[in-house]
Amino acid sequence: MFEIKKRDGLARIGEFTTPSGTVETPAIMPVINPNFELISTEKLKEEFDIQVLITNSYIIYQSEELKEEALEEGIHSMLDFSGPIMTDSGTFQSHVYGDVVVEPEEILSFQKKIGSDISTILDEFTEPDETELDAEKKMEKTVQRAKKAKEEFAGKEGHTAFPIQGSVYPHLRERCGELMKELDGDFYPIGGVVPLMEDYKFSELVKVIVSSKKGLGAKGPVHLFGAGHPMIYSLAVLLGCDLFDSSSYAKYAKRGDLMYPEGTKNLSDLEHLGCECPVCTSHTTEELKDLSEDKREELLAEHNLWISRKEMEKVKQSIVEGTLWELVERRVRGHPELLKTLKVLDDRYEYLEKFEPRSRKRALFDTGSETYWRPAIKRIQDWIMSEYEPPADGPTILFEMDQDKKPYNRHLREELGSMEDHELNYLVETPIGPVPLEMDEIYPVAQSIFSSDKMPEKLLTRYKERKDIDNMIRWEGKKTLDSLSQPHQEGISFDEMKIKTTADYQFCKEAGKVLTDGTLEFVKNNKGRIKNVMLDGEHILSVRHYDGFFTLKKPGAQILWAKLSSPKMRIEVTDESAKFNSEGKNVFAKFVTEMSGELRPGDEAIVVTQDDEIAATARVFLTKEEVQAFKRGLAARTREGFET
Ligand code: GUN
Ligand code: ZN
Numbered sequence: 001m002f003e004i005k006k007r008d009g010l011a012r013i014g015e016f017t018t019p020s021g022t023v024e025t026p027a028i029m030p031v032i033n034p035n036f037e038l039i040s041t042e043k044l045k046e047e048f049d050i051q052v053l054i055t056n057s058y059i060i061y062q063s064e065e066l067k068e069e070a071l072e073e074g075i076h077s078m079l080d081f082s083g084p085i086m087t088d089s090g091t092f093q094s095h096v097y098g099d100v101v102v103e104p105e106e107i108l109s110f111q112k113k114i115g116s117d118i119s120t121i122l123d124e125f126t127e128p129d130e131t132e133l134d135a136e137k138k139m140e141k142t143v144q145r146a147k148k149a150k151e152e153f154a155g156k157e158g159h160t161a162f163p164i165q166g167s168v169y170p171h172l173r174e175r176c177g178e179l180m181k182e183l184d185g186d187f188y189p190i191g192g193v194v195p196l197m198e199d200y201k202f203s204e205l206v207k208v209i210v211s212s213k214k215g216l217g218a219k220g221p222v223h224l225f226g227a228g229h230p231m232i233y234s235l236a237v238l239l240g241c242d243l244f245d246s247s248s249y250a251k252y253a254k255r256g257d258l259m260y261p262e263g264t265k266n267l268s269d270l271e272h273l274g275c276e277c278p279v280c281t282s283h284t285t286e287e288l289k290d291l292s293e294d295k296r297e298e299l300l301a302e303h304n305l306w307i308s309r310k311e312m313e314k315v316k317q318s319i320v321e322g323t324l325w326e327l328v329e330r331r332v333r334g335h336p337e338l339l340k341t342l343k344v345l346d347d348r349y350e351y352l353e354k355f356e357p358r359s360r361k362r363a364l365f366d367t368g369s370e371t372y373w374r375p376a377i378k379r380i381q382d383w384i385m386s387e388y389e390p391p392a393d394g395p396t397i398l399f400e401m402d403q404d405k406k407p408y409n410r411h412l413r414e415e416l417g418s419m420e421d422h423e424l425n426y427l428v429e430t431p432i433g434p435v436p437l438e439m440d441e442i443y444p445v446a447q448s449i450f451s452s453d454k455m456p457e458k459l460l461t462r463y464k465e466r467k468d469i470d471n472m473i474r475w476e477g478k479k480t481l482d483s484l485s486q487p488h489q490e491g492i493s494f495d496e497m498k499i500k501t502t503a504d505y506q507f508c509k510e511a512g513k514v515l516t517d518g519t520l521e522f523v524k525n526n527k528g529r530i531k532n533v534m535l536d537g538e539h540i541l542s543v544r545h546y547d548g549f550f551t552l553k554k555p556g557a558q559i560l561w562a563k564l565s566s567p568k569m570r571i572e573v574t575d576e577s578a579k580f581n582s583e584g585k586n587v588f589a590k591f592v593t594e595m596s597g598e599l600r601p602g603d604e605a606i607v608v609t610q611d612d613e614i615a616a617t618a619r620v621f622l623t624k625e626e627v628q629a630f631k632r633g634l635a636a637r638t639r640e641g642f643e644t
Contacts, residue, residue: 001159001186002220003633004622007601008319009355009375010213010240016221018084018117019157020076021051025221026237026315028228028308029054029086031247032079034066038250038301041081048305053081054245057111057119058090061102074115086118086161086245087111091191092226095125104145108153108160118159118187121145126167126192128204135167143179150183163191163225168204170211177215181629187223188216190241194226200337202232206344209239214351218622218629230261230311234328235341237315244312249304253297259304261311262334267300277306322360325374329367339370346373353379355623357602358506359443359547366450372432376444381433383505385462388436391497394423395471397480398460399437401428402453408440409494410528415478419494424484427472433459438497439505441529442548495522499533499541506549507560507569508598514563515540515556535559550604552617554642557606561614568598569605571618571636578615581607584641587618592635595624605636616641 005024006013014025030044032055044050055075060066070078075085089107090100104122111119122145124138146162153160162185166172180188190212196205213222221242227233228246236244252259256267260275267288273280279299288296318324332338345352356375364376371377390396405411408428413419419426426437431450439445464472473480492500499520500512515535523532533541533550540556543549552560560567573581577591587607599605599620607616618636627635 003630004626006319007621008322008324008360009238009352009357009601011237011315011319011324012220012240012242013316013319014221014242016242018052018159020082020084020117023052023084023243025242026233026312027051027243028312029223029243029245030249030305031055031228031245033247033250034060034079035063038253038298039305041079044305045081045083048309050083050309052084052086052243053079054086054088055079056090056092057087057114057116058093058100058102058107060114061090061107061110070114076115078114084117087114087116087120088245089120089122091120091123091125091163092194095127095192095194105148105152108149112153112156112158116158118161119153120161120163120189121149123163123165123191126165126172128168128192128195128199128201130167132167132169132172135165135169135172139166139172139176143176143183146180146183146185150185159187160185161187161189161223163189164212164216165192166208166212167192168196168208170207173208173211174215177212177217179215181216181219185219187221188219189223189225189243191225193224197227197229197232200335202235202335202337202341203344205232206235206239206341209236209241210344210348210351213240218626220629228308229264230259230308231263231331231334231338233261233308233311234315234318234324234331235338237319238324238328246308249308250297250301252304253300256296256300257304258300259307261307261314261331267296275303275307277303277310279303279306322357322362323365325376326365326367329370333368342370342373346370349373349375349378354600354625356600358600359544359549359602360447361546362447364444364448366431366448366452371450372456377432380435380439380444380505381459384433384435384439385459385466387504387509388501389504390425390436390468391438391492391500392423392425394425394491395473395484396425396427396469397473397475398434399426399428399475401430403431403450406440407446409437412437413494416481417478423491427463429455429460431455434463436497436501438494438501441498442502442505447547495530496520498530502548502550503541506604508564508567510564511560511567514559517563551639552604552606554617554640557614557617557642561606561608561612567606568596569603570594570596571599571605571607571620572610573607573615575609578607578609578613581616581618581638582641582643584616584638586634586638587616587636589622589627589630589633589635592627595627595635597624599623604639607636607638614642 001017003015004012016023029052094100123142126135126138142165162180164176166176223243224241227244228248270285318327353375427434503512503515518536521534522530538555539553541550572594574591603620617639620636622635
């Protein structure tokens with residue numbers, strides 16, 4: 001019922017199907033108060049293009065009149081909205097008022113009876129200041145209720161939301177996520193987070209989201225319960241949240257607050273609105289201040305919804321562009337407590353890296369010092385520090401360079417003259433640390449713009465500590481070459497270095513060695529850039545012009561397959577699927593029987609049968625974990641089928 005259409009890391013544009021229609025995620029679900037219509041549902045649909053609403057079944061249930069109406073005509077007719085409607089269960093009232101007077105079974109079956117598209121079990125709200133023991137009991141009780149709901153309603157119309165609870169204890173959140181995942185539900189809110197948002201405890205919030213997601217795996221959609229402020233949308237979507245309910249637009253309006261992606265401002269402090277929404281372009285601050293209280297509340301609520309909607313659009317466009325990290329880095333500057341969350345993410349690098357593409361279509365932009373913590377940068381740094389094998393036997397020459405000399409190798413080749421006469425390794429000081437010169441055209445080394453040319457010094461120190469680096473010489477012009485003792489006539493060529501190192505980084509260790517084991521030839525463009533790589537006369541690799549990585553041609557895939565002991569680029573499919581894939585058709589999650597855990601979204605992979613017969617090369621869309629979680633949708637895009 002949930003399918004990923006586009007993605008950037010954990011963030012995703014998805015399609016969630018309900019009995020009343022399909023919702024494109026990430027999306028906002030405005031909260032409708034059944035007692036009080038602030039903005040009509042018709043207006044929400046027509047003007048605000050709202051696809052899905054949420055209302056509270058407990059409020060309806062408590063009022064004889066509303067209850068009767070809902071049971072008689074159904075929730076859609078009652079709210080005059082034919083699209084998907086989610087209902088909540090009364091748990092939040094227990095957080096606000098301390099108690100709810102309804103049996104869990106009763107409120108769930110009531111939601112089903114009134115035709116809710118997504119009913120919510122009566123979960124136990126875990127407060128942030130709860131003891132671990134209490135939080136654990138409530139978490140377990142919530143899971144028990146989900147289990148009962150599953151037994152009673154599985155296979156019937158409408159979804160049931162299984163909230164993740166566990167207070168601020170990461171292991172409880174993760175455990176709750178795992179238990180809910182085992183129940184194989186179809187909608188997962190992260191609950192108990194409203195107090196964290198109200199108190200600006202965003203670091204705690206991020207920890208809660210990440211540990212819940214870890215437990216849940218790729219299951220979705222994931223809904224962040226009560227997250228209605230646009231200032232956290234980008235961050236929450238970056239971490240894999242898909243839906244946001246919001247009563248904030250109304251609550252804030254009631255107290256005269258205008259929401260912006262950068263924060264909140266009270267109308268009484270405003271002389272300039274600084275907003276282009278229909279409300280702000282047709283009113284001045286004075287006019288808004290002079291309105292009746294009801295009218296003002298309505299208009300501020302509309303402003304708040306416009307802003308929320310616009311921000312979500314921006315988030316979605318950033319997913320399409322692959323620029324969501326940049327948007328997040330800008331947004332978190334709205335409040336120091338938000339900015340702190342980037343450190344929390346840095347501490348969770350190993351988890352985030354699993355979803356991080358090796359390359360993106362657009363250049364990486366530096367937005368400030370925290371950019372250096374991005375998984376895209378840490379990954380290549382880590383690899384250079386611990387996996388890279390300098391291709392030549394001789395010393396390493398270290399170059400100091402400015403970014404405007406990118407790609408560095410073309411610049412240096414002129415200075416160095418022939419790079420084939422010496423057994424040398426070349427290292428460039430770049431803003432992301434020391435980078436082997438032969439890696440300088442791959443993402444994000446070439447495809448990035450930093451505000452400073454300065455290299456983090458500690459990274460060079462770390463590099464020098466490597467065991468295989470014993471001799472490093474700083475480049476001081478041509479005389480550096482003359483000072484080297486023995487020119488070596490059979491040094492490895494720079495082009496070969498490039499193929500070897502790129503293949504090792506992109507595919508796996510040893511890949512570079514087997515792909516260069518023979519006579520190499522190159523097809524180059526008019527700027528001297530390698531386009532195609534031939535080994536012993538066969539076209540094995542093409543170079544992607546936008547990120548410097550390879551696409552695998554059939555002979556290249558065959559070499560990797562025949563010569564590597566444990567290739568980490570394997571997607572195993574059923575025989576039936578293999579037949580289609582060998583004809584060039586895409587690989588679907590349903591037919592994938594096994595997949596390498598090392599494959600990241602966007603990676604080049606080899607599609608094989610269970611007997612290890614090569615069927616195709618393909619570009620990965622879902623990770624192993626995601627393929628296991630989704631029984632539908634695209635797993636990889638076939639590049640080339642290997643028809644026999
Ligand atoms: N609304 C805001 N937080 C929560 C929560 O934790 N559970 C439910 N059911 N509703 C909420
Ligand atoms: Zn406005």
